[in-house]
Every structure is written in structure tokens, then in C-alpha cells.
Amino acid sequence: MERTGALFGQFRDLEQQRETASLGMWVFLLTELMFFGGMFLVYTIYRMKYPLAFAEGSRELDVVKGGWNTAILIGSSFTMALAVRAAQMKKRRLLCIFLASTMILGGAFLGVKYLEYMQKFEHHLVPGPNFHMNVADAAQVQIFFSLYFAMTGMHALHMIIGEVMLLLLLIYSWKGKYTGGYFAPIENGGLYWHFVDIVWIFLFPLLYLVDLHR
Amino acid sequence: MSESKEHVIPFRTYALIFAALLALTFITYRVALVDLGKWNIVVAIVIACTKAVLVVLFFMHAAYAPRRTRLVILAGIFWMLLLLGLTLTDYTTRPPATYGTTPGSAFNGS
Numbered sequence: 001m002e003r004t005g006a007l008f009g010q011f012r013d014l015e016q017q018r019e020t021a022s023l024g025m026w027v028f029l030l031t032e033l034m035f036f037g038g039m040f041l042v043y044t045i046y047r048m049k050y051p052l053a054f055a056e057g058s059r060e061l062d063v064v065k066g067g068w069n070t071a072i073l074i075g076s077s078f079t080m081a082l083a084v085r086a087a088q089m090k091k092r093r094l095l096c097i098f099l100a101s102t103m104i105l106g107g108a109f110l111g112v113k114y115l116e117y118m119q120k121f122e123h124h125l126v127p128g129p130n131f132h133m134n135v136a137d138a139a140q141v142q143i144f145f146s147l148y149f150a151m152t153g154m155h156a157l158h159m160i161i162g163e164v165m166l167l168l169l170l171i172y173s174w175k176g177k178y179t180g181g182y183f184a185p186i187e188n189g190g191l192y193w194h195f196v197d198i199v200w201i202f203l204f205p206l207l208y209l210v211d212l213h214r
Numbered sequence: 215m216s217e218s219k220e221h222v223i224p225f226r227t228y229a230l231i232f233a234a235l236l237a238l239t240f241i242t243y244r245v246a247l248v249d250l251g252k253w254n255i256v257v258a259i260v261i262a263c264t265k266a267v268l269v270v271l272f273f274m275h276a277a278y279a280p281r282r283t284r285l286v287i288l289a290g291i292f293w294m295l296l297l298l299g300l301t302l303t304d305y306t307t308r309p310p311a312t313y314g315t316t317p318g319s320a321f322n323g324s
Contacts, residue, residue, distance in 0.1 A: 022275075023283050030290030037294040044298065045305055063243070070239050078232040081273045088222050194273045201265045204239075205258035209246035213254070 006181030014181065021184035025191045036199050039154070043147050043206065050140040051211075056133075057144030058210035060125055062116055066208040069112045070200065076105035077197040084190040087183035092176055095186070099170045102193065106163050113156055120145070148207055155203060158196045165189055221278045231272045238265050 002009045011017035047054045083098035124132040127142045127149070135141060169189050172178060178186050242261040246254060271277040276287055 019280055019283065022279065023286060026283060026286055026290075030286070030293070033290055033294050034297065037297050041298055041301055044302065048305065067239070067243055071236060074232065074235045074239065077235075077269065077273055078228060081228050082225070085222060085225070085228070191274055194269050197273075198266045198269050201269070202262050205242050205246070205262055209243065209258060211254070212246040213249040 018184060018187070021188060022191065025188040029191060029195045032195060036151075036154070039147070039151050040202070040206075043151070046143050046147065047210075050137070050143065053135075053137045053140030054144050055211035055214065056135055056137070057141045057148070058207060059212070059214075060120075060123065060133075061148070061208050062119065063208050063212070065112050065116050066204055069109050070204045072105050072109045072112070073197050073200050076102045076109070077194050079105060080190050080193045084183075084187055087173075087178050087186040090179045090181070092173065092179040095173050095179060096170060099166055099173060103163060103166045103170065106159055106166070106193075110156060110159055110163070113152065120149075151203055151207070155196065155199050158199070162193055162196055165192065221275075223272065223275070223278070227272060231268050234268060235265055 006017075007014055008017060011020065079098045079101040083095055083102060086094035086098055120126055124130050125145055127146045131138070131142050131145070133141055166189065169178075169186060173186070238261050242258055245257050245261070248254075250257065270287070276284060279287075
């Protein structure tokens with residue numbers, strides 16, 4: 001299997017190579033969809049069972065921080081999409097700038113998330129022996145917070161993995177590896193980053209906005 | 215070389231999608247402040263799905279992807295709807311004695 005320029009030997013042409021790479025990435029993302037889907041399913045069942053406890057738990061979350069984090073993450077998806085575009089146009093400096101911007105925005109999201117988690121520890125809202133809330137159904141509210149930490153925690157873990165991925169992509173991009181016509185890693189990295197964004201798009205209303213009007 | 219078939223989406227399109235996503239985020243927050251009864255959750259899910267579709271179609275290039283890729287994406291979404299749908303048909307049709315609003319009535323593994 002010899003490589004001629006951007007084309008690896010096992011492919012007929014660049015188009016087939018690109019389609020194969022992105023199809024493979026999509027299949028991986030669909031397994032991720034099933035992984036998060038299971039948690040969304042558990043969330044749905046318990047929310048149907050304990051609607052009031054979920055509302056009480058949700059009101060303890062910081063909507064302002066959650067809202068800003070949503071905006072920050074959407075912004076990072078925007079810069080990531082522009083990074084892929086820069087790779088398509090073979091603009092090395094622009095590609096590096098957008099990858100770095102995505103990393104900074106992702107880091108900002110994780111920073112805000114850290115502050116939120118600290119708040120939960122201080123307010124005794126972390127499930128376990130130290131959980132304390134002055135409501136009759138505190139045990140059920142713990143279920144909400146267990147799901148909150150499981151889902152946002154898994155999401156944050158995906159973000160951390162994404163940050164490491166972006167750092168590697170940035171180093172290779174700086175060396176000019178992805179601006180010679182071959183940029184499948186940038187495109188697939190983008191698909192991953194957007195997927196993580198989509199998970200948050202669903203987490204924000206489901207965790208932060210339950211019965212907010214009451 | 216088939217490089218010419220490459221589709222570079224104009225910056226304007228990306229910027230418009232970005233603006234739409236931010237606007238929808240703001241809308242979903244404002245709507246949550248209004249009491250719509252059972253419709254609050256419906257509106258929230260519809261807005262979230264709209265945002266997800268915009269990201270998939272434009273940021274993830276599904277709108278420009280070959281049919282094969284799009285079919286795989288749809289199959290995956292269908293599979294997750296099976297997971298959610300079939301499980302919920304069970305939980306929502308059980309009598310209240312085994313699954314309902316009484317705390318601790320279900321999940322005891324009788």
C-alpha cells in the first residue's frame with residue numbers, strides 16, 4: 001500500500017478515501033449515541049416517576065452558568081467547523097488559529113463546569129452520605145443529582161478527551177500535516193467535537209430547565 | 215484527481231447556523247420561564263432536536279454527505295428511538311401498582 005501525496009494506496013481516489021474515513025467516524029459516533037441514549041432513557045423513566053423531585057433538583061442548578069456554557073460550547077463548535085474549512089482550503093495558519101480557539105472555548109466550558117461542581121459540593125448536593133436537602137423527598141432528589149453527575153460527568157470526560165485530541169491535531173497541523181490535501185483527522189475530530197456539543201444541547205434543557213416557571 | 219468535487223461551505227452559512235443556534239438557546243431558556251403545563255417539555259425537546267439537526271446537517275456536513283453516509287446516520291437515530299420508544303411503551307402502560315407516582319412502588323424487583 002503506497003501513499004501518493006494525500007492518497008493512501010487502498011483507495012481509488014481522494015473522494016472515496018474521505019467518504020470512507022467519515023463513514024467510519026459516523027459508525028463510532030452512533031455507538032456513542034447508544035451509550036448516551038441509555039442514560040437519557042434512565043433519566044426519562046425516573047423523571048416520569050418523580051416529576052416533583054426532578055423539578056426541586058433542577059432548581060438547585062445554576063441556570064446562568066449552564067446557559068453561558070451552552071453558548072460557549074456552541075461557539076467552540078463554530079470555530080471547529082471553521083477549522084475544518086481552513087483545512088479544506090489548505091490554510092495552515094488559519095487552521096491552527098481555529099483549533100486553538102476551539103481548545104480555549106472548550107477549556108472555558110470545563111472551567112465553568114468545575115465551578116458548578118464545587119458549588120454542588122459546598123451545598124451538600126452530591127449524592128452520598130453528605131447529601132442534604134430540606135425537602136420531604138430528598139431521597140428522590142438524590143436520583144436527580146446522581147443522573148446529573150453521571151451525565152454531565154460523562155460529557156465532561158468526552159470534553160477532556162476532545163481537548164487532548166485537539167492538542168495533538170494542533171501540533172500536527174502546525175507541522176503542516178493536514179494542509180496538503182489530506183485532512184481526515186481534522187474532519188473526524190470535528191465530527192467528534194460536534195457530537196459532544198449535541199449531547200450538551202440535550203443535557204441543558206433536560207437538567208437545567210425543568211419546571212423553571214414555578 | 216477528484217479534489218474539485220470537494221465542497222467548501224461558505225463562511226456565511228456557518229455564521230448563520232451559529233447565530234441560529236445561539237438564538238434557539240435563548241428561546242429555549244425564555245420559554246422555560248412560561249408555564250405551558252405539559253407542553254414545556256415538548257417545546258424544550260423540539261428546540262433541542264432542531265438545534266441538533268442544524269449541527270448535524272451543516273457543522274457535520276451531513277447535508278453534503280453521500281447517501282450512504284446519510285443512511286447510516288438515519289439508521290443510528292432510528293436504533294436509538296427503538297431503545298427509547300420500546301422501553302417507554304413498557305413503563306408507560308404498566309398499571310400504577312407496579313409503576314406509578316407512589317414512591318418506592320416500582321423498582322423493588324418484587
